[in-house]
Amino acid sequence: MRKKHTFRSIVIAAAILVFAGALILYRAGFFGGERSAEPPQVAAVPGPSRPGGMGSSPTVVRAMRVQSSILRDEISVNGSTTAPEEVIISSEVAGKITRILFAEGAFVKKGTLLVQLDDDELQAQHKRLLVRKDLTQRIAERLKNLYEREGVSLQEYEIARAEADQVLAEIALLEVQISKRSVRAPFDGVLGLRQVSEGAYLSPGAPVVRLVSANPIHISFSVPERYSSVVQKGTTVRFRMDGSDRLYNATVIARDPQIDPATRTLRVKASTPNNDGRILPGAFAAVLVGLKEYDRTIMIPTEAVIPEEGIQKVFVYRNGTAQMTPVETGIRKDANIQVLRGLAEGDTVITSGVMLIRQGAPVFIERISG
Secondary structure, three states, X not given: OHXXXXXXXXXXXXXXXXXXXXXXXXXXOOOOOOOOOOOOOOOOOOOOOOOOOOOOOOXXXXXXXXXXXXXXXXXXXXXXXXXXXXEEEOOOOXXXXXXXXXXXXXXXXXXOEEEEEOOHHHHHHHHHHHHHHHHHHHHHHHHHHHHHOOOOOHHHHHHHHHHHHHHHHHHHHHHHHHHOOEEEOOOOEEEXXXXXXXXXXXXXXXXXXXXXXXXOEEEEEEEEHXXXXXXXXXXXXXXXXXXXXXXXXXXXXXXXXXOEOOOOEEEEEEEEOOOOOOOOOOOEEEEEEEEEEEEEEEXXXXXXXXXXXXXXXXXXXXXXXXXXXXXXXXXXXXXXXXXXXXXXXXXXXXXXXHHHOOOOOEEEEXXXXX
């Protein structure tokens, strides 16, 4: 009895499984019935784009539109600014300072009185000589009239005339001595800081104040021997001051007649106007000496050039793709390089991501310059 009961249970369970399976197939439409639900939709997830792969997503890049410009082939050398005229004001004679007539940092004209030394004694001597001058002149005139009427001898007249001339010479000498008690500016310029005070005794040659003429300003620099023929009198050079991006033009006014055998360089001096006094003497200057100028040339970023098997190439954007183009390069300037052949104005050169793309790869330009 137990065996029959077990067999019946197995048959019933199998029948239930067959019925359940048939029901599922029916609902799925395998027996002409309608499907109870739509099959799930699976979204296609793109894999990582392969460089240049067909059907890959575009590579995001940056580009520039090619334009021609002026290119200056230059060398950069170190130089310094110098004043055309510079002097330490001092006195030729000794004396006590009675007046200081200048302000520190002021601009003065040639002949401006700067310092006055004590000249009271000399002025007194000058007045005495002026009295003697009048007396000797009158005596000489009277003797001249008498000599013409033969009232005195020629010798008496000549003695009187010589005495009058001697007084004139003494006056001239005294006036020179008086003038040296007045210290004046020898040329137009700007004064520095004074080094004396009123009442001080000034010795000959002792410094009073520095006077500098800085308009125009001079720039002194040296160029290597192989460029000595390029820099001639009248050549225009450019320079910038340390800490400034402003470029100034200067004209070469002189150069040494020989090469320095120790450094194999040629010393050169250039000049430029300095009306506002912005350029100070003694400052560092980065001098750009032009070797050659190209009127219309194409410059592109150096990073856009790909060296491949001895050939320089760039990627040009055309119809949504990157097209590799061989180019001939020339002068390198900072972050840019000259393109002699291979590009034309209006071309769009890819400047970033060039190592991630291949010939014909789809690209998307994120930003374009030029």
